[in-house]
Amino acid sequence: MLERTFLQRSNPYIMIKAFKLERFINNHHFQQIMLFCLFGYVLFKESNRYIGDIFQSCVVVGSLLAIYVYRKYFFQDKIFLSLIASIIVSILSWTNSIVSDPSLAKSSPNIGFLGNLFFFIMIAYWLKADLKNIRTFLFLFLIGLLMTLFTHSSDIVLDIYNGFNGERVDFNFINANHSAALAGCAILLTSYYEIKTIKSNCSFKSKLLSVFLYLLITFPFIFIAIVTKARQVWLAIFLILILYIGYEIIKGGSFKKKIAIILSFLITISLVSKIPVIEERINTESAVFSAISTGQIDTLPYTSIGTRLHFWSEAIPWIKKYPILGFGEDTRNLVIKESPNIPEKVKASFSHLHNGHIEILVSYGLLGFSLLMFVCVTLIKSAYSVRDFDQGESYYLILIFITYFIIINMFESFWLFKTGLYMFTIFCAAAYSLYLTSSIKRFYNEK
Known part of the structure; x- marks a missing residue:
């Protein structure tokens, strides 16, 4: 259990309350309850959103207490400060949209679009750098995925049969x-x-x-x-x-x-x-690849890849116009809706650019994109710094996942979708737990 976390204060009543709160969140039974909520979250967040949200809410409440108790550490932690920075970036981007074009801007900023990506901090805290907990958490992610496809599919047996017969199957999940x-x-x-x-x-x-x-x-x-x-x-x-x-x-x-x-x-x-x-x-897409070689994007057919290339081309003027702050939440939809070049039938079918990195750039500019890249690099460096304690397990997991996540975001918008948030939360929490737990202990031992 972490030792004394508060400096001596002149008011003994405040000291007693603080000490009681610290003992409460470090109580073994309370920590087991929070661990149970983590397992419930990873199992049900995608398979049954209602149940998953209940577990997630419990994790949030317990984590806010922990963050309050150990606030002196968290307010110097790079990842936690990045969470605060994400809120500021969201507000600045929205302000820029209000100033630049009020008719297209949202009525208020949505800090959750970027801020939700940092939920992994809370889960990482309660995993407590325990390899048994972390591996169980990751194993339950596998079970949760199978549960998700099973519960969303209208006929799982038929989906499996169609899959074996060469049809494209989505299991009715997004x-x-x-x-x-x-x-x-x-x-x-x-x-x-x-x-x-x-x-x-x-x-x-x-x-x-x-x-x-x-x-x-x-x-x-x-x-x-x-x-x-x-x-x-x-x-x-x-x-x-x-x-x-x-x-x-x-x-x-x-x-x-x-x-x-x-x-x-x-x-x-x-x-x-x-x-x-x-x-x-x-x-x-062989026809599209042939057309790309001519360099004429406008003539590309609206196939899967062709549509993406049209969207990315339409995003370039928006990035040039708002390079630093972007134009706020949901600009990805505006790029398509306001384009004079994209056919109406395509506009009716799509609401995002199918490239997470470009969507971050048009919504939050280079400032938002740089912040997310900073978080990715910091997570990798943090896991690397504690590699001797778990034979590099955290380091390799986060390195593999960040590489994977960056690649798939080149063709889909997982940065800003709940599925991407779920993946990001699971793997970043598992990889960050060892560094976070050891850093908190070291910080208060040095005080």
């Missing part, structure tokens, strides 16, 4: 890209622990059993990633595999090991690319 993005997270998570098990010093029999279990767990998510036909998820996983293989080769090892890694990768990619669903999805 759209196929969102289901795929969650599945991609699951694949990378299970793959990390599978590789970690293979590299461990346990017996060959134990490794074989563990790998079999991981493959069994991973299979449903691979199936989901394939049948949802989300190419940005395939691309992200492919690029992360390339980076991992490059890392393993550079790191060293025998020549035979390097050759085995490269051959295994090439054989896997060759086999996967021959799956009819994937082959068809890759070849779908």
Whole structure:
């Protein structure tokens, strides 16, 4: 339990109240209740929003008490200060829209669009850097994903059947890209622990059993990633595999090991690319790629990729006009709605730009985009600084997730969607918990 957190005060009554509050939030039973709420949140936030919100509200209330008790630490923590900065950025961007064009501006700022991304701080606090808690939390994320698709699907058996028959399936959850993005997270998570098990010093029999279990767990998510036909998820996983293989080769090892890694990768990619669903999805946009080579964006057909390129092109004038602060919340919709070049039937079907990074730029400018990049870099650096305490587990998890998240946001708007917020919360909380807990202890021990 953290020791005394308040400096001596002249008013003994205030001291007693503060001490009681500190003892309350550090009570073992209270911490177990909060941990139970974390598990409820990760299981139900997407599968049953009403139940998930109840658990989330409990986490928020308990966390506000903790933040108050340890406020001296939090008000010097870079990530917590970034939360405050996100509120300021949201207000500044909205103010800029009011000044620039009141007719298009929102009536009030929405600080939640950026601020909600920092909910992971609260979860990271209650995970308490306990590897058992963190791994249970991540495992429940996998269970929660399967529950989400099962509860949202109108006929899960039919969806699975249609998926095996080559149809694109979204399981009635927002759209196929969102289901795929969650599945991609699951694949990378299970793959990390599978590789970690293979590299461990346990017996060959134990490794074989563990790998079999991981493959069994991973299979449903691979199936989901394939049948949802989300190419940005395939691309992200492919690029992360390339980076991992490059890392393993550079790191060293025998020549035979390097050759085995490269051959295994090439054989896997060759086999996967021959799956009819994937082959068809890759070849779908061949006409668009041919048109791109001419450099004439205006002539591109409104296919999946073509539509995205039209939207991104329309966003450029908005970024140039409001480069620092953007134009406030929901500018992504204004870019489409106010465009004279996009057909009305397309405007009626789309309300965002299908690129999270561009949407941050048009809404919050370089200031907002830089803030989010700062948070990503700080999370990676924080996890790296405590890598000796968990054999680099937090560091590799956040590095994999941030890489994945940045790639998929190039083609979808996960920065500003609840699905993206959920993914960001889960992985950032798991990776940040060790650093946050150790930093709070160190801060008060030094006082």
